[in-house]
Structures are given as structure tokens and as C-alpha cells.
Amino acid sequence: MNIKSFFAKRIHLLIILISSLMMVVVLNLPFKAKPFGDMNFHREAKNLALYLKGAVDYDQVTITQAPGPVFYYAPVYVLVPLEAQEDQYWYYAVTFSFVMMTISMLMIYRIGTNFFRKEIGLLTVLLFFIFPIHCYYNFGVAAESPAFFAIALALYGWSKVYFQPDKKSGWIILILGLWFLIMNRPNTVLILAFGFLIVFYAYFKRKDFFKTYGKKLGTTFLIVGFMGFGTLMTAKSITAKKSPGDQENLFYYVAHLGRFQFREEITDFRFWDNDIRSDSYDYQNWVKSIEDLDQRMLETGMTHKEVYREFLVQDVFDNPYWFTRQFFVKCFYGHVYFINSVKPDNFKLGPIHGPIGYWFVILLINSINILILFGAFLFLWKQKNLINYWPFWAIIIALLIFHGLTYMEPRYMFPARVALYIMSAAGLYKLGWVQKSIGFVSKFVFPVNKSIS
Secondary structure: OOHHHHHHOHHHHHHHHHHHHHHHHHHOOOOOOOOOOOOHHHHHHHHHHHHHOOOOOHHHOOOOOOHHHHHHHHHHHOOOOOOOOHHHHHHHHHHHHHHHHHHHHHHHHHHHHHHOOHHHHHHHHHHHHHOOHHHHHHOOOOOHHHHHHHHHHHHHHHHHHHHOOOOHHHHHHHHHHHHHHHHHOHHHHHHHHHHHHHHHHHHHHOHHHHHHHHHHHHHHHHHHHHHHHHHHHHHHHHHOOOOOOOHHHHHHHHHHHHOOOOOOOOOOOOOOOHHHHOOOHHHHHHHHHHHHHHHHHHHHOOOHHHHHHHHHHHHHHHOHHHHHHHHHHHHHHOOOOOOOOOOHHHOEEOOEEHHHHHHHHHHHHHHHHHHHHHHHHHHHHHOOOHHHHHHHHHHHHHHHHHHHHOOOOHHHHHHHHHHHHHHHHHHHOOOHHHHHHHHHHHHHHOOOOOOOO
16 A cells, blocks of 8 residues: 555544544643653663763663563654753653554554454544543553554554465564564563464364464464564673663562552552552551561572562462452453542542542543443454454453463553454444444545445
């Protein structure tokens, strides 16, 4: 498709226009994402960019967490003037993320169209615009935006591979998407395990699927695994001993935190932060546990990793009921949204304000979430050949398993909304009133007697 034909399609122009409008709307909301997240990705991307420009020494270049966001933002930061303030870095990052997010939305439309029909592609995009959480996360320098793009890229690759398995371009896009997803969310490496299980299952139960995709999928997963391992080892070698932080220490920290999330207070959905929930019983017990583990390190001479590993294993055996209950509560929590940056008493959104306005907005947001989840469940229930859509549900399950067992925040599940919304649109479209509504909207979006290529 050339540039002229791309812009000739009304749906493409509408996606770009509405995405721009949504960014303006979200920018003016009273609640916002943290501009630089926890600062780590911003700081490391900035140092890498400055090193590439010869402004800092190699000793300041580190990649202590997921390398994906660092690689995502560093090329943009190279363009920022040396004398720039932090705000200017943020402007460059948000502008770049907006472009990539818009490209993601265009790919999402194409995925829905390729697998189903153009009306379902349109409905998927509309679901995002009804609840533009993707725009909200776009305003933070974090892993959410690049992970969202990575999943869109991977699913777009599969949508090409599925219908044209002999074309290399689709497989290359799928490989790059899965690799970049793991670089932004290393825990999603579980999707490779699911992938090999799917190939194994297809070999015995779905010979037709295996004959068409099996060997190439197996090769794809091996390539992604080697690429991911090589990139993570490269990131580790770059950091070397320049920083005490690494992926293993981060994992133990997050897993330990998760052992106290919804441990006894299963309805406390407040953000895990001292300023917000210092009065929380679970939070206080978590702080005390850190103190106890620090004391054990002093008394026994065990390392940080050994002490935390011992606690995590023993705690599961000592509290199997809590462990199981926490898993399901976390899976639920990953799909609901609360506004933590503004207290209910201080909430104001136009004429809606105060605690009543706050809880009204929360109820409205999560009503949309429930509708989306219903559509996804309807799709999974009605769809007979779920193996054909393996990356859609495998990505969601991989994230639910990891964060359900460790620590969960809704933002960790956000990238999977690419898959969730497409499945939801396909499910909701089975309802008669939804078909009629989208059919009416389609008259204004798709020119009559013109096909979508």
C-alpha cells in the first residue's frame, strides 16, 4: 500500500484524527500518569543517548531492568539538545510515543480486519477510543507504551502469517514483535513456553495446523528465545558492576512485595505506596518483613537473594490458602482501574466532583471494562478453533500467571489490551444490536462500493 492510497482511506485518517483529539483530552484530565514513571527507564535511556553523543562516559551507561524501554526512548533522546531540561526530554518522548501509539492503532484495525472483517476492526478501535487508557499511558516514560506497540506488532505479524504462511515478511514481523515484547516485559517469556505447547498439541491433535505452521512456529520461538537471551546478556554485560541492581534482585523484590498484596486486605485496591496506604495492615506487614529479612541477613551471613528466595518458597507452603486467594484477586485487580493520583475529596472533572463524582467515574470506567471482558469471554466461548488465535489468549494468560503469582498492577496488563479488545470486538459483534450499531457507523466510515484491501 503506497502513501497516496493509505491517506485515501477514511478509516486511517479518522484513527489519526481521533487519536490526536484523545491525546488532547487526556492531557487535560485532572489525573495523570507520572511523567517519568519510576525514573529508571528515563535515566538509563538519557545516559545511553548522552554517551552516543559523546557527552558522558561509558561508566554511566547501565541497563538494570528491562532493556526494551531504554532502546525505545534512547534514539529519541539523541535528538534532544545537550542543554535541554528534563521537560524537553519528556516532550520528545511523548511525541514519539504518540506516533508509535497511532501506528499501533492502525495495526490493530488491520488485525481485526484481516482475521474477521472491517466492521470488527472498526469496533476494536472504537473500544479504545471509548476508554482511551492507551493515551493515558502514553504520557509516561515507562514500559507500557513500547510493550503495547510490541504486542500490536506481533499480532499484526501473525495476522499476515496466518493467511500467507509462505511469505517471510509476516514471520519477520512476528519475530520482532515477540522479541520486543519480551525486551519490555521479560516475564512474557512464558508465551514461548505456551507456543511450544501449542506446537506439541497441534502435532498430535491438529495435523492441519501443524502441517501449515508447526515447524515455522517452532523455529520462530527458538529464534525469539535466542534473540531475547542474547539481548538480556548484552544488557547485563553493559551494566556489569556499575550498578547494584539487576533483573534477579528486581524479581525477588517484586515477588516479596506481591506476597503481601491482598494478603489479608483483599478489598484494598489502593496503590502500593507509603503516601497512599501507610495505614494498610498488609503494607505495614510488608515493611516489617523487609526489616526481618535484613536482620536475618546480618545474623546468618546469607545473601539478599538467598534470604528472599527462602522466604518466598517457605511462605507458599506456610500459607497455601492466602497464596491461592491472592492469585485470583490479583487477576481480577489487573482488569479494573482506580484513580490513585487524586483523592476522592479533591476529585474534579468538569461538573463532576467530590467523592460522589469520583466513584461515578470509577463505576463508569469499570462498566466499560466489564463490557470488554464480556465480549472477550463470548468470543472464547463461541470460537471453535482457538488454536488459530493462540497469541491473543497466550499473551493474556502469560501476564496473568506471572503477575498473579508475584505483584499486580493494572498497568502490567495494559499491553495485553491489544489482544483483549480485538477478541472482545469479535465477541460483541455476535450480538445483533452491536452489529446494527456498527453497521450504521460503518456507513460514514467506509465508502460505498469500495473494498478494504
